[in-house]
Amino acid sequence: GQPTPPSNGSSAAESSSAGAAVRPRVALVMKSLANEFFVTMAEGAKQHQAAHQSEYDLIVNGIRNETDITQQVALVEQMVAQGVQAIVIAPADSRALVPALRRAQQHGVVVVNIDNKLDEATLADAGLRVPFVGPDNRAGARAVGEVIAKRLGRGDAVAILEGVPTAFNAQQRRLGFEDAMRAAGIRVAAVQGAQWEQDKANTVSAALLREHPDLKAILASNDSMALGAAAAVRQSARAGQVLVVGFDNIAAVRQLLDEGRILATADQHGDQLAVYGIEFALRLLRKEAAPEDRQTPVDVVTAR
Amino acid sequence: MTGLPKRWRGSQPSTSVDDRAQQAYPGMRGRGAIRESTGLVLVLVLLVALFSVTSEHFLSRVTFTTLANQLPALAVIVVGMTLVLIAGGIDLSVGSVMALGAAVLGVTLTRWQWPVPLALSACVGVGVLAGLVNGLITVRWSIPSFIVTLGMLEIARGGAYVATDSRSVFVGSALDGVGAPLPVLGVSPAFLVAALLVVAGEVLLTRTVFGRYLVAIGTNREAVRLSGIAPAPVEVAVFTLSGALAGLAGIFHVAYLESVDPNAGIGLELSAIAAVVIGGTSLMGGRGSVVASFVGVLIIVVLQAGLAQIGATEPTKRIVTGLVIITAVIVDAWRRRWQKNR
Amino acid sequence: MTGLPKRWRGSQPSTSVDDRAQQAYPGMRGRGAIRESTGLVLVLVLLVALFSVTSEHFLSRVTFTTLANQLPALAVIVVGMTLVLIAGGIDLSVGSVMALGAAVLGVTLTRWQWPVPLALSACVGVGVLAGLVNGLITVRWSIPSFIVTLGMLEIARGGAYVATDSRSVFVGSALDGVGAPLPVLGVSPAFLVAALLVVAGEVLLTRTVFGRYLVAIGTNREAVRLSGIAPAPVEVAVFTLSGALAGLAGIFHVAYLESVDPNAGIGLELSAIAAVVIGGTSLMGGRGSVVASFVGVLIIVVLQAGLAQIGATEPTKRIVTGLVIITAVIVDAWRRRWQKNR
Amino acid sequence: MWSLPDNVVPALLSLRGVGKSYAVPVLTGVDLDFRAGEVHALMGANGAGKSTLVRIVCGLTTADSGAMTLAGHPHAPGSRRAAEDAGVQVVLQELDLIETLSVAENLFLTRLPHRFGLLDRASLQARASRALALVGLEALDPRIPVAALGVGQRQLVEIAAALARDCRVLVLDEPTAALTAPEVERLFAHVRQLRDRGIAVLYISHRMEEIAGLADRVTVLRDGRVVGHGAVADMPRDAIMALMTGIAPAQALPVEHAIGDTAGTRAAATGEGRLRPGSGAQGRSATAPVALRVEHLRCGTAVRDVTFEVRRGEILGLSGLVGAGRTETLRAIFGADRPDAGHISVADGRPLRLRGPRDAVRAGLGMVPEDRQAHALLLPQSIRSNITLATLRQVSRARTWVDSALERRTAGDMATRLDVRGPGLEHRAEVLSGGNQQKVVLARWLLRECEVLLVDEPTRGIDAGATLAIHVVLRALAARGTALVIVSSELEELMALCDRIVVLASGRVTGSFSRGEWTQASLMAAAFAGPGVTS
Numbered sequence A: 001g002q003p004t005p006p007s008n009g010s011s012a013a014e015s016s017s018a019g020a021a022v023r024p025r026v027a028l029v030m031k032s033l034a035n036e037f038f039v040t041m042a043e044g045a046k047q048h049q050a051a052h053q054s055e056y057d058l059i060v061n062g063i064r065n066e067t068d069i070t071q072q073v074a075l076v077e078q079m080v081a082q083g084v085q086a087i088v089i090a091p092a093d094s095r096a097l098v099p100a101l102r103r104a105q106q107h108g109v110v111v112v113n114i115d116n117k118l119d120e121a122t123l124a125d126a127g128l129r130v131p132f133v134g135p136d137n138r139a140g141a142r143a144v145g146e147v148i149a150k151r152l153g154r155g156d157a158v159a160i161l162e163g164v165p166t167a168f169n170a171q172q173r174r175l176g177f178e179d180a181m182r183a184a185g186i187r188v189a190a191v192q193g194a195q196w197e198q199d200k201a202n203t204v205s206a207a208l209l210r211e212h213p214d215l216k217a218i219l220a221s222n223d224s225m226a227l228g229a230a231a232a233v234r235q236s237a238r239a240g241q242v243l244v245v246g247f248d249n250i251a252a253v254r255q256l257l258d259e260g261r262i263l264a265t266a267d268q269h270g271d272q273l274a275v276y277g278i279e280f281a282l283r284l285l286r287k288e289a290a291p292e293d294r295q296t297p298v299d300v301v302t303a304r
Numbered sequence B, C: 001m002t003g004l005p006k007r008w009r010g011s012q013p014s015t016s017v018d019d020r021a022q023q024a025y026p027g028m029r030g031r032g033a034i035r036e037s038t039g040l041v042l043v044l045v046l047l048v049a050l051f052s053v054t055s056e057h058f059l060s061r062v063t064f065t066t067l068a069n070q071l072p073a074l075a076v077i078v079v080g081m082t083l084v085l086i087a088g089g090i091d092l093s094v095g096s097v098m099a100l101g102a103a104v105l106g107v108t109l110t111r112w113q114w115p116v117p118l119a120l121s122a123c124v125g126v127g128v129l130a131g132l133v134n135g136l137i138t139v140r141w142s143i144p145s146f147i148v149t150l151g152m153l154e155i156a157r158g159g160a161y162v163a164t165d166s167r168s169v170f171v172g173s174a175l176d177g178v179g180a181p182l183p184v185l186g187v188s189p190a191f192l193v194a195a196l197l198v199v200a201g202e203v204l205l206t207r208t209v210f211g212r213y214l215v216a217i218g219t220n221r222e223a224v225r226l227s228g229i230a231p232a233p234v235e236v237a238v239f240t241l242s243g244a245l246a247g248l249a250g251i252f253h254v255a256y257l258e259s260v261d262p263n264a265g266i267g268l269e270l271s272a273i274a275a276v277v278i279g280g281t282s283l284m285g286g287r288g289s290v291v292a293s294f295v296g297v298l299i300i301v302v303l304q305a306g307l308a309q310i311g312a313t314e315p316t317k318r319i320v321t322g323l324v325i326i327t328a329v330i331v332d333a334w335r336r337r338w339q340k341n342r
Numbered sequence D: 001m002w003s004l005p006d007n008v009v010p011a012l013l014s015l016r017g018v019g020k021s022y023a024v025p026v027l028t029g030v031d032l033d034f035r036a037g038e039v040h041a042l043m044g045a046n047g048a049g050k051s052t053l054v055r056i057v058c059g060l061t062t063a064d065s066g067a068m069t070l071a072g073h074p075h076a077p078g079s080r081r082a083a084e085d086a087g088v089q090v091v092l093q094e095l096d097l098i099e100t101l102s103v104a105e106n107l108f109l110t111r112l113p114h115r116f117g118l119l120d121r122a123s124l125q126a127r128a129s130r131a132l133a134l135v136g137l138e139a140l141d142p143r144i145p146v147a148a149l150g151v152g153q154r155q156l157v158e159i160a161a162a163l164a165r166d167c168r169v170l171v172l173d174e175p176t177a178a179l180t181a182p183e184v185e186r187l188f189a190h191v192r193q194l195r196d197r198g199i200a201v202l203y204i205s206h207r208m209e210e211i212a213g214l215a216d217r218v219t220v221l222r223d224g225r226v227v228g229h230g231a232v233a234d235m236p237r238d239a240i241m242a243l244m245t246g247i248a249p250a251q252a253l254p255v256e257h258a259i260g261d262t263a264g265t266r267a268a269a270t271g272e273g274r275l276r277p278g279s280g281a282q283g284r285s286a287t288a289p290v291a292l293r294v295e296h297l298r299c300g301t302a303v304r305d306v307t308f309e310v311r312r313g314e315i316l317g318l319s320g321l322v323g324a325g326r327t328e329t330l331r332a333i334f335g336a337d338r339p340d341a342g343h344i345s346v347a348d349g350r351p352l353r354l355r356g357p358r359d360a361v362r363a364g365l366g367m368v369p370e371d372r373q374a375h376a377l378l379l380p381q382s383i384r385s386n387i388t389l390a391t392l393r394q395v396s397r398a399r400t401w402v403d404s405a406l407e408r409r410t411a412g413d414m415a416t417r418l419d420v421r422g423p424g425l426e427h428r429a430e431v432l433s434g435g436n437q438q439k440v441v442l443a444r445w446l447l448r449e450c451e452v453l454l455v456d457e458p459t460r461g462i463d464a465g466a467t468l469a470i471h472v473v474l475r476a477l478a479a480r481g482t483a484l485v486i487v488s489s490e491l492e493e494l495m496a497l498c499d500r501i502v503v504l505a506s507g508r509v510t511g512s513f514s515r516g517e518w519t520q521a522s523l524m525a526a527a528f529a530g531p532g533v534t535s
């Protein structure tokens, strides 16, 4: 339908009877809804919609696990079949989602990319432009890494736990950590993947601790993995001697931060991330904005 | 008759077997298999009805063509899985083999610039190879196919990572001839091929010597062996077939995604086995139907799509999916009993 | 179990009468089961040797105590899985039920501030309940336990998400009495309990009436029924036991990680079944050993730890894991044959 | 009414108007009385309903109509357990032991001795040894799994299980089908003891001579109805035969009437066919070319040194005691087990290299195994597909596409020729009575037209009429030039059927006799001979 003219919520609420027909429907497509980060994101979006009921309808969906790209593509297609006006997506893979999103654009659906940036080259190949609304993961990770660097000396050894390697933000965080370490002259003794998951991170961290008795810190690319690493540190009987950092600032790490078992994490304001994306999509629908990338804030969080 | 002393009077002259040859035997003749799965079809219809009520946009041509274009990969894998299970085996490697096939397809197409037909053959070829290895090891050392194919699950996944360097590969429109919807029909050639293969699978199972051997082996392998039929080649063949179909699924998958995802098909084996078992095929072998498995696929796919369309939360999705899977099988069991008692 | 009609009697790959006489008979005589698994122990020793060579830090007390403290959850789940498989069933829900138990534990401990013993009972209680439902549905409608427990896999996972609001819950040191390593030994009480349960499971299987009924039902359910023993209560009991052990695994998991992860145990059912099958338990029921399954667990855990320790890349990990799983079973098959031909 | 005079002694177990139907009526208005201290034989052709009656009595199925009383109280057991508690013990026709459990555990499955839930192994073993001694298996280690036992030993274990328990009524459904003479004699001695202790024994067998030797009273069933009843002395063999088949002796046809048209059944009515000399091809077979030659065959521990040859058109019997290695010899020849040493050659003298039964079948061999349910039948599949299993390619177009019309016709013809009785070609093989299942397996191999057919216990559990029918079939096969090797635990059967009998003991040949040379005594002597003795 025709996008409604710009309004600041109150006026649209009055024309709700007619509004039902013209109220745009926005689909939020995320990664694993089993990950706290996205649960927070979904809640932020739902609250926003509740406060702006007259402006848009919201359908929230996620996939079963971080790597089920097929299901995410299927979700995009179903949302197009549904006839939504906009899709706000946190892609599970930076390349594989591009064709489905192109098809969506071809159907006139407005697409906004949040959280994990789509691959520039692939977008160019497919000949489409998708605005990215999200943080600079590399900078965020570098900032977290710098907290660690201050506590360590030159030549100390650290290990990095990587997320799903096909995700752009996973790659960026790894690079950010490496930047910080290089700058401080700290040695990265090992980089291993743990798929963003707590269990895997635990097994891998336990092994790293055994293999590298000189390890001074573990830099986890998200907090789920940081939790797994912290447990491994405790079990290794080197508690207090090995520092851990994470990324996301989920509720579960707060106490660990206070106890000093996790030194720092990055808050990328997950609850607002989708909201930024949705607001941007609505503005695009109303033709108020041009499809450009928008950077959102990341803040380092340490013990209170 | 009445003149005879009582003790001489038999009941009905007992009939010899062939007099009653007309009685139906499930799954062997005609559309038996399809008639058998009416309970499942009922569940499917109920699901569609339910989602049509809860979401105003569900009951539309677009929804169904979208679904049709999503399911070919799962559908062909399920054809192979049905046959393997009927023969008393199991193939856990299908998801990984699909990913490996897809990876090979992606690499040969984009990096090595092979012509499309050659790349497609390589993809299926990899599936054939994986299936052959599954079959040969299973048969040669008579170890459970569960273990062999679990090993292959890991190995093929590793292979897919190696081939793609653990990165997704963008393929573009090279395979649009397979995956893009056809103008008037709205469904893709992949769907048509998958539908054809479901029918072919059912024909293979019920009308060919090979299919009958599969059923026989799954029922009593030793009896088959002692009848002078070597079960091993049949078993190797069915694993190879399953591998080939997983490779084909790789093509469909790439055509659909326009890119290669080395993580594709994780956990697909469970969905496939679930579809087959919902369709009434026995995990112990000896009994089953390809068409009924396909109905199982439809139930799973419609359920997923419907839940996404109404925007159900993740916990709701999980719980509803669980309940529907169990209910479908209970309804089917009821229907069979009801039909038997008529 | 029910509804997984036991393959007809001929199904056991029947060798000559003579071969059959030679087959060692696990579980009737002495430490038969343990002697049976020497092939596997060999594989385990080889693995340890290999990793000791490739990594200078592998062969150390620390490695073994950390491994010992990682495995209790998997080990107790495997005890239940072994018994269920021997009885001819399967339990796919263990991973999710573990997560659900953990979720309940986390919520009752942190949000509702229940005393620890009560929270622990709630965790196991949830497992018992899930297992009971699995058993009752399987038996009541005689539908395959594969389907019922697959449904439960989804439902319990959904439940875990609901209970935790899909968030990890940090529990802290409340369960250190379970999970923290003991001063001198270096291993946690959880490990000791798990080890005890493995032994208890083997005793249950080989020395109790219940265990013998499990074997009998898994071998020939119909014959058991004909002999006047009702299989249903035994089956319900074994599923309930498996659920209870999954609940217990939830405790171990939380105690070890000090936090509740609603995603815990995804795919755990496959690892558990793999360990059991590596240990030589038949997926068709009727044959198996809890101790051998535990050796299977050790193989899997050592392999994972060793690969991580040498810093293997993900593809390498996958491929090596696959090869080791297959090789372990082949070696075991060889050993049996070799022993037989002596 | 025939049943009235029996009321002198009150019945322990009575059936009144018992009826049962599956697809068709299987039992109709059966009235029967079993008295304490009597062995009551139940006779009837395959499929007459004997086992169904047994299942009703022991609580495995319920009758559709009628009632039973046990010692004056209503007897309506809801399960086998209930029947056992009421004092009814039964040995079922089909072997139903749990292969993975030990002999001891099988013997006492429903009452395993335990203390606080833990098995009392010592007491279990002691009791098991005592039970096994009852059937002459005192040498058997009760701790070995049943999977290690042969059919004969399994049968004995099942009998031991029933004998070891106290009961008022003992039901034996074809307990001797897999046993040889010495075991049968031991069993009978025990049954007589039980009878003298006042137990009512219901005994089912197709072996006429056993009935005469053991039973006090005979009831004949035909098509689910009681058609005759009386003291065994008043029921001569001919009369029983006539009752079973429903054909008066005068109507009988000559025995040798080709394979088809239920000749055997009719021949049975004459009661004579059984004792007629063997194949008409006797003269020919002595000079006919050798069809199968076995030299110094060794396989496992059961077959140590076996040498013999069979000519085209010859019927060779393999005799011996349970465990002598007859079954294993057949399996080794057929490639079912891999022989350790020895030579096997067929018609043209070429040595056979068998990698498995498929090679054997390609070389013109066929084998009807001893345990039909475990090793031959696809129980849940149709009778039709069971019959055509070995010849599926021959009823297919281009050896690939099964021609279902042709398949049905082929299977139907063969079923008619062998007079397979049951609900219909498309029904599951498992609903057939034991004898008819055996015919289905034979039908499979008849279709295959082998040059050498190995038959293990061809008539185990088959009624007298069908036995004759099968004998006629086997003779006709021989007459057409097929070489037959037959293993049977019934000497009488071998003596009636064979041109030559080779006796095995402990896996070695201990005697070889041509027709006319043998006597029952000489065959038994060879069977008991120690290894190495040859005649």
Ligand SMILES: Nc1ncnc2c1ncn2[C@@H]1O[C@H](COP(=O)(O)OP(=O)(O)OP(=O)(O)O)[C@@H](O)[C@H]1O
Pocket (backbone or CB within 6 Å): D022, D023, D026, D044, D045, D046, D047, D048, D049, D050, D051, D052, D053, D093, D421, D422, D423, D431, D432, D433, D434, D435, D436, D461, D463
């Ligand atoms: N579950 C069943 N369903 C259908 N028909 C059955 C079933 N059980 C038995 N029958 C039929 O009932 C008839 C009687 O079978 P039963 O086993 O009682 O015969 P029997 O007298 O014991 O024969 P045999 O001497 O061969 O053992 C047979 O025709 C058989 O096919």
Ligand SMILES: Nc1ncnc2c1ncn2[C@@H]1O[C@H](COP(=O)(O)OP(=O)(O)OP(=O)(O)O)[C@@H](O)[C@H]1O
Pocket (backbone or CB within 6 Å): C017, C018, C021, D139, D140, D141, D144, D148, D149, D150, D151, D152, D153, D154, D178, D302, D320, D321, D322, D323, D324, D325, D326, D327, D328, D370, D487
């Ligand atoms: N004590 C024992 N322990 C293990 N196996 C035994 C034992 N006694 C006998 N057997 C096996 O069981 C077989 C006996 O089989 P079964 O009872 O079927 O005899 P059968 O088949 O009638 O005789 P045959 O072997 O002559 O055909 C023996 O050949 C042997 O292989």
Ligand SMILES: O[C@@H]1[C@H](O)[C@H](O)CO[C@H]1O
Pocket (backbone or CB within 6 Å): A031, A035, A037, A115, A116, A163, A167, A169, A196, A221, A222, A223, A224, A247, A248
């Ligand atoms: O940014 C998010 C979070 O860090 C999450 O933990 C994993 O997926 C990423 O995309």
Ligand SMILES: [Mg+2]
Pocket (backbone or CB within 6 Å): D050, D051, D052, D093, D173, D433, D434
């Ligand atoms: Mg019978």
Ligand SMILES: [Mg+2]
Pocket (backbone or CB within 6 Å): D150, D326, D327, D328, D370, D456, D487
């Ligand atoms: Mg024998």
